[in-house]
Amino acid sequence: MYVAVKGGERAIDNAHAWLAEERRGDPSVEELSVAQIREQLALAVARVMAEGSLFDPDLAALAIKQARGDLIEAIFLIRAFRTTLPRFGASEPLDTGKMTCDRRISATFKDVPGGQVLGPTFDYTHRLIDFTLAANGELPLDAQTGEARTEQTPHVTEFLDREGLIQNEVDGDDTPRDLTREPLDFPADRPLRLQAIARGDEGFVLSMAYSTQRGYGRNHPFVGELRVGQAAVEMDIPELGFAIEIGEVTVTECETVNQFMGSKSEPPQFTRGYGLVFGHCERKAISMALVDRALRWEELGEDNVGAPAQDEEFVLSHSDNIQATGFLEHIKLPHYVDFQSELELIRKLRAEAQQAVQNEPQPFQEAAE
Amino acid sequence: MSTSPTSSPQTVTPMSEYNFAYLDEQTKRMIRRAVLKGLAVPGYQVPFASREMPMPYGWGTGGVQVSAAVMTSDDTFKVIDQGADDTTNAVSIRKFFEKTADVAVTEHTKDATVVQTRHRIPEELLGEDQILVYQVPIPEPLRFIEPRETETRKMHALEEYGLMHVRLYENIAQHGAITTAYAYPVKVEDRYVMDPSPIPKFDNPKLESEAIQLFGAGREQRIYAVPPHTKVVSLDFDDYPFDPSKANHSCALCGSSTSYLDEVIMDDDGRRMFVCSDTDYCAQRQANGHTGEQEQAA
Numbered sequence: 001m002y003v004a005v006k007g008g009e010r011a012i013d014n015a016h017a018w019l020a021e022e023r024r025g026d027p028s029v030e031e032l033s034v035a036q037i038r039e040q041l042a043l044a045v046a047r048v049m050a051e052g053s054l055f056d057p058d059l060a061a062l063a064i065k066q067a068r069g070d071l072i073e074a075i076f077l078i079r080a081f082r083t084t085l086p087r088f089g090a091s092e093p094l095d096t097g098k099m100t101c102d103r104r105i106s107a108t109f110k111d112v113p114g115g116q117v118l119g120p121t122f123d124y125t126h127r128l129i130d131f132t133l134a135a136n137g138e139l140p141l142d143a144q145t146g147e148a149r150t151e152q153t154p155h156v157t158e159f160l161d162r163e164g165l166i167q168n169e170v171d172g173d174d175t176p177r178d179l180t181r182e183p184l185d186f187p188a189d190r191p192l193r194l195q196a197i198a199r200g201d202e203g204f205v206l207s208m209a210y211s212t213q214r215g216y217g218r219n220h221p222f223v224g225e226l227r228v229g230q231a232a233v234e235m236d237i238p239e240l241g242f243a244i245e246i247g248e249v250t251v252t253e254c255e256t257v258n259q260f261m262g263s264k265s266e267p268p269q270f271t272r273g274y275g276l277v278f279g280h281c282e283r284k285a286i287s288m289a290l291v292d293r294a295l296r297w298e299e300l301g302e303d304n305v306g307a308p309a310q311d312e313e314f315v316l317s318h319s320d321n322i323q324a325t326g327f328l329e330h331i332k333l334p335h336y337v338d339f340q341s342e343l344e345l346i347r348k349l350r351a352e353a354q355q356a357v358q359n360e361p362q363p364f365q366e367a368a369e
Numbered sequence: 370m371s372t373s374p375t376s377s378p379q380t381v382t383p384m385s386e387y388n389f390a391y392l393d394e395q396t397k398r399m400i401r402r403a404v405l406k407g408l409a410v411p412g413y414q415v416p417f418a419s420r421e422m423p424m425p426y427g428w429g430t431g432g433v434q435v436s437a438a439v440m441t442s443d444d445t446f447k448v449i450d451q452g453a454d455d456t457t458n459a460v461s462i463r464k465f466f467e468k469t470a471d472v473a474v475t476e477h478t479k480d481a482t483v484v485q486t487r488h489r490i491p492e493e494l495l496g497e498d499q500i501l502v503y504q505v506p507i508p509e510p511l512r513f514i515e516p517r518e519t520e521t522r523k524m525h526a527l528e529e530y531g532l533m534h535v536r537l538y539e540n541i542a543q544h545g546a547i548t549t550a551y552a553y554p555v556k557v558e559d560r561y562v563m564d565p566s567p568i569p570k571f572d573n574p575k576l577e578s579e580a581i582q583l584f585g586a587g588r589e590q591r592i593y594a595v596p597p598h599t600k601v602v603s604l605d606f607d608d609y610p611f612d613p614s615k616a617n618h619s620c621a622l623c624g625s626s627t628s629y630l631d632e633v634i635m636d637d638d639g640r641r642m643f644v645c646s647d648t649d650y651c652a653q654r655q656a657n658g659h660t661g662e663q664e665q666a667a
Binding site for chain 1: 456464506544550
């Protein structure tokens with residue numbers, strides 16, 4: 001006896017209750033606080049802020065807690081929250097030349113004004129599991145702790161610019177289109193592309209950048225400069241008539257210097273790729289710069305070699321992990337109406353094929369198999 | 370408005386932190402503009418600035434945004450997924466609007482003023498005071514022939530649908546039939562080729578309706594529409610006419626031989642039976658004394 005399936009509502013409620021229980025884990029283990037996540041899983045928080053397009057370390061930490069550490073789920077929580085926030089206005093463009101730098105390196109010059117500041121980096125650590133972290137929980141801190149450079153640090157590419165060796169970036173007057181308030185439209189200009197890549201999935205952008213290094217649209221990048229630090233956010237207040245600082249954000253900025261032999265329209269010179277992301281996330285910033293540079297082929301008069309990273313429609317349509325994961329995972333939802341229609345079709349085609357075999361014993365059936 | 374068995378106000382409190390039906394009024398206005406443009410140009414895909422919704426892309430974010438934009442507090446809302454009101458995602462979306470809009474809900478097609486659907490058109494014909502909102506995964510009917518949006522928009526603009534006909538012709542040449550069983554492409558008012566969303570082709574004839582039909586694709590940022598009494602033709606050839614087929618059975622519960630049927634596997638031996646996919650339609654028939662094989666046997 002068949003009774004129509006009922007109880008979707010109760011199933012959902014129960015699933016949510018179970019999820020909450022799983023999130024907490026073993027209650028005899030102390031609960032994580034949002035502050036602990038914010039302070040001790042700071043790079044996860046940075047990624048959630050970058051791809052969530054919202055600078056709020058506390059909220060990002062809370063999202064990570066709620067998402068059980070699933071960063072894409074946490075990014076989704078942030079995005080869904082962000083979209084409901086009112087827009088008071090737009091800030092002035094960040095002046096990263098004035099930011100304080102925790103870390104600032106150049107791979108193109110041995111030394112530069114402002115110096116090479118290594119800062120807190122994994123780069124030269126040996127990747128050995130540190131069992132003392134498990135045993136003692138806490139490592140004794142060295143007496144000397146790092147301090148950020150507070151004086152202004154000039155951009156490395158400025159020095160090349162002065163000689164005219166690097167392609168000049170012209171200030172645009174236009175307010176860039178806002179990806180979150182207008183539908184994505186092709187062709188996309190550079191500000192729109194950078195917006196999309198900045199919130200794009202770190203793994204996707206990394207792979208796209210990596211593919212250019214391996215020859216799919218190679219663009220010979222050097223890290224002209226990579227800097228991490230705090231930049232002031234200024235906003236023009238109409239009542240005051242001038243801009244004031246309303247806060248600061250941690251950002252990672254990368255400018256690549258790319259070899260360029262010249263083209264039909266441009267003389268031989270260096271060109272640039274640019275990456276800027278919230279928080280400390282060097283991998284993403286460098287990747288972004290490489291992909292940005294690859295997408296500039298048309299503007300610089302280069303050949304399109306058909307590489308995926310040169311294809312803005314391909315890159316921009318597939319870089320958003322919230323869209324990607326949603327559409328990918330939606331195939332878990334019931335599809336039995338469509339599947340039923342496929343079943344009927346396959347049965348019909350098979351029946352016809354079988355009929356044809358019986359009527360005509362010659363081997364002429366490849367089409368239906 | 371009618372109260373229904375699914376309405377449970379004691380467990381649902383309207384969310385005061387959010388605007389009516391979740392979206393802010395600016396966003397709704399933007400969506401309504403897209404809807405109006407869609408109605409003015411039937412079958413044309415209107416780009417709109419889709420918002421991140423609190424449910425994932427692929428779960429009906431386009432449909433939810435369209436429903437939120439057209440919904441008023443006087444509406445009665447029905448949600449179906451696979452034809453059923455009780456599938457998990459239908460329940461989830463219905464609850465979302467109970468919570469954010471405090472709107473009356475129903476399972477009865479004829480009582481609803483706004484019906485949001487995924488993958489089906491209700492069996493019962495809709496009237497002119499009703500709106501049917503479709504959830505659309507891939508709005509572009511030409512997408513699997515041409516992956517580039519820049520190209521497909523051009524093809525629509527130039528009414529260049531030759532490739533689509535070639536695709537259907539190749540189906541017939543290779544398989545003896547058009548092998549599209551759902552999301553079967555249609556031509557709207559002799560102009561735009563349109564994806565009717567993944568409804569079974571059995572439902573295609575019902576696309577010519579008295580009701581307003583709105584299609585929302587959230588992830589792909591498109592809205593399109595079929596106004597009432599619009600001509601909607603399923604693509605075919607004179608010698609291979611469109612065939613809105615379904616399982617050649619009748620419903621085991623209500624005996625209907627004209628409704629779309631789901632196949633249910635009954636036991637480990639693979640015995641199966643067929644029941645209406647539209648649960649409200651089936652329940653109404655049973656309430657009116659219609660019975661199927663199973664009920665007669667019992």
